[in-house]
Amino acid sequence: MDHRWRVPGYTELEVLGTGGFGHVVLAKHETSGQLVAIKYLHAEFLADPGILDGFRREAHLLHGVRSPHVARLHEFVERPEGAALVMEAVPGVSLRVLLAAEKTLAPESALAILKGSLLGLAAAHAVGVVHRDYKPGNVLVSQAGESKLVDFGLATLDGQAGLAAGSPSYMAPEQWAGLPGLPATDVYAATCVFFQCVTGHRPFEADTTERLRALHQSAPVPLAAVPEPLRALIARGMAKDPRQRPVTADAFVAELEATARVAYGPDWESRGWKRLAAPVAALTALTPLALLATAGTAAAPLTAAAPAGAGIAATTIGKVVIGVLVTAVLAVGGFLVYQQFDDPPRQAALSVDIETTAGTDPALPITYDLQYPRVTGHPDAAVQERINAALRSPADERLRSLREGLSRPDILPDFLSRGETVGVRTTAVVALRTDRLLSVRYDHALDSDFLSHTSWRFPESVTVDLATGRVLGPRDVFREDVLTAQGMATLTERLVARSAQGFCRRVSVSGPGAPASIDTADTPRGGDHVPAADLVFTHAGVDFLVLYSELGCTTAAGQETITLPYAEITDLLRPELLAMLGRGAGVPSSFPAADDGTYTNARFGFTALVPEGYQRQPYTPPGGDGMEFTDPSLGATMTVWGANNTAGHSTADVLAGAAEDIRAEGGQVTAQRVEGELYTISGYRGDGRIFYERGFVGPGSTATLRWVYPRAAKDALDGPVSRTVKTFRAGDLTRPH
Numbered sequence: 001m002d003h004r005w006r007v008p009g010y011t012e013l014e015v016l017g018t019g020g021f022g023h024v025v026l027a028k029h030e031t032s033g034q035l036v037a038i039k040y041l042h043a044e045f046l047a048d049p050g051i052l053d054g055f056r057r058e059a060h061l062l063h064g065v066r067s068p069h070v071a072r073l074h075e076f077v078e079r080p081e082g083a084a085l086v087m088e089a090v091p092g093v094s095l096r097v098l099l100a101a102e103k104t105l106a107p108e109s110a111l112a113i114l115k116g117s118l119l120g121l122a123a124a125h126a127v128g129v130v131h132r133d134y135k136p137g138n139v140l141v142s143q144a145g146e147s148k149l150v151d152f153g154l155a156t157l158d159g160q161a162g163l164a165a166g167s168p169s170y171m172a173p174e175q176w177a178g179l180p181g182l183p184a185t186d187v188y189a190a191t192c193v194f195f196q197c198v199t200g201h202r203p204f205e206a207d208t209t210e211r212l213r214a215l216h217q218s219a220p221v222p223l224a225a226v227p228e229p230l231r232a233l234i235a236r237g238m239a240k241d242p243r244q245r246p247v248t249a250d251a252f253v254a255e256l257e258a259t260a261r262v263a264y265g266p267d268w269e270s271r272g273w274k275r276l277a278a279p280v281a282a283l284t285a286l287t288p289l290a291l292l293a294t295a296g297t298a299a300a301p302l303t304a305a306a307p308a309g310a311g312i313a314a315t316t317i318g319k320v321v322i323g324v325l326v327t328a329v330l331a332v333g334g335f336l337v338y339q340q341f342d343d344p345p346r347q348a349a350l351s352v353d354i355e356t357t358a359g360t361d362p363a364l365p366i367t368y369d370l371q372y373p374r375v376t377g378h379p380d381a382a383v384q385e386r387i388n389a390a391l392r393s394p395a396d397e398r399l400r401s402l403r404e405g406l407s408r409p410d411i412l413p414d415f416l417s418r419g420e421t422v423g424v425r426t427t428a429v430v431a432l433r434t435d436r437l438l439s440v441r442y443d444h445a446l447d448s449d450f451l452s453h454t455s456w457r458f459p460e461s462v463t464v465d466l467a468t469g470r471v472l473g474p475r476d477v478f479r480e481d482v483l484t485a486q487g488m489a490t491l492t493e494r495l496v497a498r499s500a501q502g503f504c505r506r507v508s509v510s511g512p513g514a515p516a517s518i519d520t521a522d523t524p525r526g527g528d529h530v531p532a533a534d535l536v537f538t539h540a541g542v543d544f545l546v547l548y549s550e551l552g553c554t555t556a557a558g559q560e561t562i563t564l565p566y567a568e569i570t571d572l573l574r575p576e577l578l579a580m581l582g583r584g585a586g587v588p589s590s591f592p593a594a595d596d597g598t599y600t601n602a603r604f605g606f607t608a609l610v611p612e613g614y615q616r617q618p619y620t621p622p623g624g625d626g627m628e629f630t631d632p633s634l635g636a637t638m639t640v641w642g643a644n645n646t647a648g649h650s651t652a653d654v655l656a657g658a659a660e661d662i663r664a665e666g667g668q669v670t671a672q673r674v675e676g677e678l679y680t681i682s683g684y685r686g687d688g689r690i691f692y693e694r695g696f697v698g699p700g701s702t703a704t705l706r707w708v709y710p711r712a713a714k715d716a717l718d719g720p721v722s723r724t725v726k727t728f729r730a731g732d733l734t735r736p737h
Contacts, residue, residue, distance in 0.1 A: 005082035007038055007075075022055075026089060036074060039085040046083065055083055067123030069116050071140065071150045087150075092142035093283040095193070099136055102279055103200045107227055108272030110197035111260045113139065115269070116147030118190055118256070121249035122433070124149070125183040125539055134189035135167040136196070141280050145273040168209055169202045173217040173240050183539045184242035187252050191237025199225045203238065229263030247538050250430045254354040258371070261356070351376045352438065354428055357395065364406055365421040370395035371428040373440055378466075386469030387438075394442045394460055395426045402446075423447035431461075432537045436580040436715060437472075439463040439537035441545075458559065459545045461534040465580070467715040472577070474530035482572045483529050488519035491531065491572060495544060498562050504553035516551040518544070524552045537581060541565040579719025599627055604642025605731020606696075606703040611720045614638065626704075635689075636709035636717055638724060643702050644736040651697040655679040658693060667691070677733065680725075690714060694725050698733020 006012060010027040013035075017024050022041045029036060041055050056078070075086040095113060099105070105113070117139045124130070140148045172188035195203045203222060204215035221238045223231045233255060239245045246252035260268045353376070358369045372395040378384035402424050406412060425445045432439040443459045463472045470476075474483060481487060495518055496503045504516050520527040532550050536543040544562045570578065599616075600607045603625045610616075614629040619641055626641025649657075651674050658681050659669045666686030673680050682692040690711055695704040705728045707721050731737075 005040075005043070005079075007077050007084050007086060010036065010038065010086075012038070035089045037071075037087045037089040039087060041083045043082060046080075052083065055085075067120050069120035069146065069148055070123055071148050090140045090142050090148055090150075091144070091284060092140050092148075092280055094137050095139040095141055095147070095197075096136035097283055098141055098276075098279065099197065101283060105197045106272065106275050107198055107230060108260070108264050108268045109275045110194055110272075111256060111264075112145075112269050112272035112276070113141055113147045113197065114190060114194045115253055115256055117149050118187075118249045118253045120147075120149035121183070121186045121190065122253065125186070125248055125250070130183060130186055133167055134186050134193065135170050136193055139193070141276065143277075143281055143284055145277070168212050169204070171216060172242065174242055176213045176217060182242055183248045184245040187237050187245050187249060188239075188242070190249070190252070191234055194237070195221075195226065195234055198227060198230060201225075229259065233259045246429070247431060247540060250352070250433055254371075254373075254429055257354055258356070352430055352433060354430075361403065364403060364412075365416070366399075366402060366406065366424060367421060368399055368424045370399060370424070370426040372426070372442075373428055373430055373438070375438070375466075383467070383469040387464050387466065390462055390464050390469065390471045391428075391438075391440060394444075394462060395428070398426055398442075398444050399424060418449075420448060431543070432539060432581075434580060434582050436466055436718070437463065437537065438466055441536045441543070458547060459534065459561070461536040461543075461545060463535065463537060474528075477535065477574060477577055478530075478572055479574055485519065485521070485529055487572070488517065488521070488529050488531070492518045494564055494568055495546075495562050498564060498568075499546075499560060504548045504551065516548065516553050518546070518551070522552075523550065538563075542569050575723055576719050579722060599629075599640065601625060601627070601640070601642055601731070604701060604703060604737050606640065606642055607727075607729045607731075608638075608640040608705055609724045609727045610638070611724070624702075634709060634713040634716060636707070636713055638705065638707050640705045640728070641703075642731065642737065643704075645698065645700060645702050645733075646736065648699060649697065651677055651679050651695075654695060654697045654702065655681060658695075662686075662691070677730075692721060692725065694728060696730035696733060698730075700735035701731075701733050701737055703728075703730040703733070 007027075009030050011030055012025045012027045014026045015023060016026050016037060022039055022045075024037055024039045027036055027038050028034070041052070045055075046052060056076070071090055072088040073085060074088065077084050077086065117134070121134070134149070138150050140150055142148065167189075170189040170192040172185045174182070175185050175188075192203050204212060204219060206212040206215060217240065221235060223235060226234055236255065237245055237252060246255060264271075352373050354371055355374045356369065356371050358367075360367050372392045374391065375384055375387045378387065402422070406415060406422065423446070425447070427443045427445070429441050429443075430438065431441050440462050441459060442461065445457050463477075464470065465472055465476075478487070482491070492503075496515075505514065517523075518531050518533060519529055520532040521529045523532050531544065533547070534545040536545065541563045544564065546560045546562055548558060548560070598607060599610050610629050611631070614631050616627055616629050619626040619628040619639055621641050621643055623646060624641050624643030626639065629638045629640075630636065655672055655674055658679075659672060662669055662681075662683060662685065668684045669681060670683040671681070677696050677698055678694070679697065680692075680694045682690070685691050685708065688711065689708055691706065691708045693704065693706040695702060705724065707717070707724075709717055
């Protein structure tokens with residue numbers, strides 16, 4: 001090997017590749033015997049803060065992405081001598097190598113590879129990470145018949161601006177301009193690669209970077225080179241305006257599958273992978289990764305402190321779990337080590353597929369082609385049934401209402417006399433999926449000359465809580481103080497500002513009508529103070545599906561989808577919903593907090609947010625003072641207290657004591673960290689309950705917040721725990737109180 005420093009605990013076997021900033025080696029974990037890929041940063045860049053920070057950022061972003069379609073990060077190790085990412089080793093080859101050998105791929109094979117890597121992008125997008133460098137070299141095609149995404153070195157958080165960096169042949173127009181990274185930016189790059197797979201060349205090629213930039217920004221996509229059934233898919237994915245592309249990789253997968261089924265039949269994916277098996281196996285056999293054929297298809301997750309005698313095979317990557325990853329940053333012998341710890345494994349990974357019901361009505365001249373999502377792999381069969389019933393309901397209801405309308409005595413005879421058959425279509429797109437929430441948009445279309453009114457064609461949505469199967473309504477979405485006349489007026493102002501047509505006016509016989517409002521209470525039908533529009537949650541914001549006729553406007557006013565970016569609506573949304581969206585609690589700008597209270601300790605001066613409805617009782621630790629807040633229905637307790645630091649303990653001392661107490665009662669510490677006067681520690685108590693503790697330590701006093709709750713309540717408490725931890729503030733720690 002050509003470098004001096006190596007990650008301890010591994011025996012290096014072969015060099016897999018070398019690039020401008022580092023090199024990758026195949027290595028064996030000495031304890032488990034599992035094979036991994038270690039990506040080392042070249043030693044000369046350790047003194048470059050920009051490059052080193054980028055390497056750290058890659059580890060930080062990648063640790064939160066969990067998908068069988070993303071090469072998994074096991075560890076990030078940094079010390080003065082070097083820095084390295086320890087990754088899953090995949091028995092396969094890069095798509096770049098495959099294309100170099102095969103030139104072009106059969107459409108089914110290209111679609112299969114694209115689908116897998118898009119699912120990897122979707123997992124990244126679900127936690128707010130945009131890859132920004134999707135290219136053939138960053139897609140691995142495995143012998144097991146799957147594709148995996150690698151190399152998040154240029155990744156950014158969704159909506160954050162970055163340098164105009166990437167691989168020029170695949171960069172979206174907005175990426176050339178250095179605009180914020182969006183999931184649609186990755187969709188563009190993936191489509192460019194797909195174009196290359198089926199045509200044998202990139203969509204745009206030029207002698208200079210400036211010329212290439214101009215082509216990506218303004219030239220039409222050369223669709224004539226693409227097989228005809230795939231042209232519409234590629235045109236969508238490579239739209240110049242990111243708003244005209246599928247907004248997420250999940251949404252693009254749905255369109256891909258629908259296109260593939262129609263063009264290549266229901267077994268397109270299995271045939272695609274079958275055609276790839278021989279060339280991938282042959283190319284893999286020429287690389288050191290051929291060793292994985294006998295060592296197992298994946299390395300085991302690695303932990304720094306596995307219990308004595310614990311079998312490494314018990315936690316192999318082959319099992320897929322759903323859970324929040326906790327990153328531990330441990331100072332061990334001069335190392336900085338990021339490691340991943342799992343929540344208790346659940347039965348299976350949740351999968352969402354788009355299904356289609358098509359046929360002909362036996363009694364009426366109606367044909368139908370209806371899409372709807374279907375969830376599988378939920379650990380609770382009853383919840384899964386509720387979710388799927390809710391997701392199918394718009395398609396079923398659309399067909400039922402059409403049958404009912406067409407059967408009317410004043411419509412059916414005239415319709416039958418025309419000899420027309422109505423074609424009803426519903427298209428379903430998964431707009432957003434997180435661990436807790438699924439938001440779906442349905443677009444209903446009608447093929448009929450007789451039933452030509454726009455009211456037969458409309459969009460709607462369903463957003464479902466994946467933990468309970470409950471459909472989320474306005475009271476689950478908006479703060480209570482927003483569901484008022486004042487709150488709806490504020491929402492209307494923001495929607496009007498974003499509307500392409502400025503909203504509409506109400507119908508009036510005495511002149512121009514009053515401006516319309518989104519408030520249902522102000523519409524002709526009346527009702528509560530809730531939005532008179534369906535809502536769709538996306539990565540970019542909240543889409544309001546406005547039917548202007550429902551607001552009391554003239555029917556000619558039509559429909560409009562108005563998007564409010566999260567920056568313009570977060571203060572109106574419930575904290576619980578924001579947690580489900582993975583966006584934190586938000587800071588209200590126009591309305592007072594209604595769901596949480598605040599506790600400030602007069603003696604020690606610390607402040608803590610308290611979830612609504614929690615019972616309180618005094619808590620008096622030795623030399624201190626605090627309060628205990630409990631929710632008996634969840635079995636959850638949040639305790640906050642201050643204490644005098646009479647012995648002058650350091651932050652590390654206090655953390656070590658907290659860890660010792662947990663272990664003494666038979667518990668397990670899974671993550672701990674020290675940052676100046678702040679420490680955090682989490683894991684499982686001796687009784688199996690989850691604990692999370694954050695504390696501030698000063699020379700005079702300490703301030704501590706601790707959560708304890710059963711594992712079964714984790715999903716319900718992710719939001720409250722996150723909010724209270726992030727907002728916990730210490731008082732004056734420089735003196736005793």
